[in-house]
Amino acid sequence: MSTLKKADERSGGDPGAYAHCGRWADALRLWRTMPAEAFGPAERAAVAECMRRTSSTIEVWRAAIGGDAPSAVRLALCMERPHAITPPTDVTMTVLLNAALAGSAGAALVLSHALRRMPLDGILKRRLPTSWLANNLRLALAGRPGVTRRRPEGSTALRSGTEE
Numbered sequence: 001m002s003t004l005k006k007a008d009e010r011s012g013g014d015p016g017a018y019a020h021c022g023r024w025a026d027a028l029r030l031w032r033t034m035p036a037e038a039f040g041p042a043e044r045a046a047v048a049e050c051m052r053r054t055s056s057t058i059e060v061w062r063a064a065i066g067g068d069a070p071s072a073v074r075l076a077l078c079m080e081r082p083h084a085i086t087p088p089t090d091v092t093m094t095v096l097l098n099a100a101l102a103g104s105a106g107a108a109l110v111l112s113h114a115l116r117r118m119p120l121d122g123i124l125k126r127r128l129p130t131s132w133l134a135n136n137l138r139l140a141l142a143g144r145p146g147v148t149r150r151r152p153e154g155s156t157a158l159r160s161g162t163e164e
Contacts, residue, residue: 028090031097035131064095069104072096081117108136
């Protein structure tokens, strides 16, 4: 059984809820199935394609779908704690995910917070929010030249700059 199907079953989502939309809608589930570090070029492209195919007549939604991080954060913070994952939850969280993937540290932080409030089971409920907190820290440190980092396990030497 795929991870996506398991997540749908655990979270109360309908695995066929987006079947009529086509493959682009698969990206609506990524926020609740993948940790931050697992988002590679293919997943990022899927989220971007999902946003290209999403529209709204509501101004804040148009801005958020278009990549405006403050608008995406606003929508996520106004969302009530869901009892089950629904299509509106998926769309709201995917808009927030898109902003986080674009490099918004604020969106990554709110994504972590929102994930903790979602009806996800066990390891996903712990792993996903933590991954976005770590991503937020990476984003914050990436913009600070001269930040000293510890070498990988087994080395005690400190260095400055980028990874070797």
